[in-house]
Amino acid sequence: MKKIISMVLAGLMAFGITGCSNKNVKDTSKSETKVEDSNKKSSHYPVTITTYDYAKKPVEVTFEKSPEKVIAVYQNSIETLLALGLEDKIIATAGLDHEVKDEYKDAFSKLKYYEKLPTKEEVIGLQPDFILSWYSLFDEKRFGDVGFWHERSINTYMSQNSGVISPNTLQNEYDDILNMGKVFDVEDKANKIVSTMKDEIEKAKDFVKGKEAVRAVILEVQKDGVYRIYGEDSIGGDIAKKVGADLVAKSNGKIGNEDLVKLNPDVIFTVYYGKEIERDSALKSIMENPALSSVSAINSKRVNPIMLSEVYSSGIRTLDGIKTISKGLYPELYGNK
Known part of the structure; x- marks a missing residue:
């Protein structure tokens, strides 16, 4: 009888030890999982x-x-x-x-x-x-x-x-978008947006390899006969350079009718502030100015309106600016659409 009782007690003790052991392993696993999840959530910051x-x-x-x-x-x-x-x-x-x-x-x-x-x-x-x-x-x-x-x-x-x-x-615009990707932990989205912009630049660069550079100017009509130049130090100018254009007015500043006639660009980009009426006015101020009648871009009707938000602190619209300038320079690249 004593032998039977001793065997039962031994069995219960063995079960108890095994049960405790399993329970501890399970709890440790949970604890480690929580730590791993916590690290995963906070790994991006600060x-x-x-x-x-x-x-x-x-x-x-x-x-x-x-x-x-x-x-x-x-x-x-x-x-x-x-x-x-x-x-x-x-x-x-x-x-x-x-x-x-x-x-x-x-x-x-x-x-x-x-x-x-x-x-x-x-x-x-x-x-x-x-x-x-x-x-x-x-x-x-x-x-x-x-x-x-x-x-x-x-x-x-x-x-x-x-x-x-x-x-x-352009790089500053890329960096702004990428920085917001870092700040909000959405870097994949930010990288994709910037990659699309860079791809559009590369498409135009590949198209113009071996071709003669198109003479272009980017300007804003400030009043009749007075134009503000968006030169190489502007976003628009940087885009134009990167896609192979010859910017005939390279420095930011102001010029008049006579200066524009002497520059004689093949393509003009005229900046406007976003409303349809301003777009039309920007075009008319160039196309209908008799003092500019000899300019190549006007004779060939290659005057292109471009929105200010595409060439100044452009953000997401940087892609629009790249497309507007590339299409104005190389309409055949976009199927004349």
């Missing part, structure tokens, strides 16, 4: 990027996590975030020159939009954690310098081609 203050000095800002309450001001800021699928992060917008691109209209319609730029006090009341905009927004008459916001744990970012850096370049 992220540090370089932006600028109003004195145009570099400032490093660090993001411990993806911003959740974003204020986006001006066309490129708003559209870049929408293109990256970040509409749920935006609490307020302002400063559009014209309607957002068609593919973003539905998402934009759900956002709060200020017809007039919100005051500094209104912005403070919104309690944002990130402000994305142009250099000009951070002067003392608007939102104030970036230090004011950084002291309140509100990060900022200035579009590099909005007056911060000279020259304006």
